[in-house]
Amino acid sequence: MPDVLIIGAGPVGLYMAALLLQEGVDVQVLEQRSTPEAHSRAIGIHPPALAALARAGVGEALIAEGVRIRRGVALAGGKALAEMTFAGVSARFPFILSLPQGRTEALLERRLNDLGDGALHRGVRLTGLSDDGGQVTVEAVSRFGAVRYAAPLVLAADGVRSPVRTLRGIGVRARDYPDRYLMGDFADQTGFGPDAALFLSGEGIVESFPLPGQLRRWVVRLGAGDCAAGAPAADDVAQRCGDAGWLAQCVRERTGFEIDAGTNSMLSSFGVRTRLARRMVAGRIVVIGDAAHEVSPIGGQGMNLGWLDAAALAPIVTAAVRGEDVTDPIKTFERTRLKAAGRAARQAEINMALGRPLPDRLLALRNRAISGVAAVPAANSMIARRFTMH
Template sequence: MTDAATDVVIIGGGPVGLFMAALLLQRGLRVAVLEQRTGPEPHSRAIGIHPPALDALRHVGVDQELVRRGVPIRRGIALNRGTMLAEMSFARVSELFPFVLSLPQGRTEAVLEGRLQELDPDALRRGMRVEGLHDDGRQVTVQACLGGRSVRFAAPLVIAADGVRSAARAALGVPLRRRDYPDRYLMGDFADGTGLGPDAALFLASGGIVESFPLPGKLRRWVVRLGPAGAPAGSSADAAWLAREVRRRTGVGVDPGSNSMLSGFGVRSRLARRLVVGRCILIGDAAHEISPIGGQGMSLGWLDALALAPLVPELMAGNRNGLPAFERQRMRQAARAARQSEINMALGRPLREGPLTARNSVLAAAAAVPAVNSFVARRFTMQ
């Protein structure tokens, strides 16, 4: 069967797809958002919302609600063996949002979905598995499956925001620039008894970096870089192991019994060689998978959507003049984010004691220079 006519089909109802839909609905366009999940995802890794992304989210009126629910991180500190090596304030990175907001992705999605419901309660279609796309030059037909039943959606424009395993990207045959990294990490959320408050902390230990971020509800996320083989032989990478490793590298005690999330992950980058294929456009993780270290991926997707939204009415009228510049700019920004994540990972790799001491001394000296500190703060917050 063919669904009712719509102006734009958005494939993917995650944070980027929901934001894209809200932007277009506010412009008076009809939108259908096809999401494979039948309900919200309770476990998610992404927590960081950078100032440019908060400014983007302001366009659909959810920024203040997100800030109310999250933890504004206004300062990052670097430590080694209990000694502070450097601190970095975000006070001057943005007039409106001088912080990085920490909020689990699931809660961010809930706020965006609530806004979408206000704009059009029928826009989000859950349980839709996309199986194919056909672009005849005038419109795109999206073939989907809902509970074993075939459903077709036809629209002049399709925007794919369906994540790193994008079915739309695969159907369009878009090639990727691929890079795999040796870095592996284990992260977990625990009750926060550190006294670090709303600060983010980087512990520059010889065995590899340990990162720590505040979360709502008096929780704190710990991220530990693992060795090449992951957890040591004979040890299971569970909450108890992570708590022991945090104490060994940082001296900070963590209660393993308070663990509420545990996840291991590797690192890779995947950059689409094209974002525009006929009447289909890739954004978010469908267009660029970036290392989670640095927390840029979700924010980068929102900035894709914000850049695309003003072009959509023109595209509906047959004017594609803005697409080449959009594609170049967003691909350039994704490549820059990938390079920044490589720098972040390099700083966190294990070092022998001598090189570690030298590296940490250089970092401390550089951070003490106001111009350098300000530059790094802006780069870290995607300015």
């Protein structure tokens, strides 16, 4: 019997496993997907998360493959309104690292296999679990048929639809937003280099981020008149918008930049919602990452928030495995991480509000306000720290 079962081999579950294996904890990871997810939505790794990832021995590998974003610029009407530098947010990592989630997961999985070859079990779908107060029993289905696992502790990093959360009856506070976005990756022809760019258009914000391989991600906030507004699914959005060509046209109209639709390598849309678990600890089961909190992708905090959950939880789990009393630490963990999730959700709401469509008069007022605040060094520094989760 392992010391700990981890449900989910996404970025948070893999990182959690690596941290525990480093401390000599016997871990098994159960993942429903038979193969890693190739599609990447999340790309931004913030400085506190980089520091946490370095603890698992993957920091240097991630940085070697990613793009270091040291500056962001806000533009309107072809003119620069504001600039934000990340130079002061961290002495060790004065940047946001841009790296597709697929590569991040691959490097984490490689580290996991180095530490505990055979710890990861793919193609295992959870069907039930029970906690008798002494151990947790997990029932699942694999390609070999019905299987059963047991461990004293279960950590659930099984995503926004978390079967563990559902089976344990952990409630969530939910909120849906009207905002919808379309994004795609294209060859970078902007000249921005490693800088991020935000275009403050009256039709809705356009965000642009560098990616490895001379690529750039474009994210467009869809307005009420756009073909995809209110569409129920990503594939439907892409079809109704005319795929990458529509996105390229929208970018050109709102920013003046030409992008080559023929170089598109990813196209996806997403809506926005918040799901905050009412608790993270249920007996011998703990939910972390997206299983515990789903926040808006705008601002790129969700994946980072999960890593910080794991970093805070790992020493508590290690102590528990060694027989120490962790009653008070686990209560503190739950309280502080739920508070952090609420704070991230509020920041995401601010980020979304700043990018919504506005009539010309209100747009001019908003842009002047952004320019004015950014010109005050203390305010600029504070915003940079909040944006990077400090």
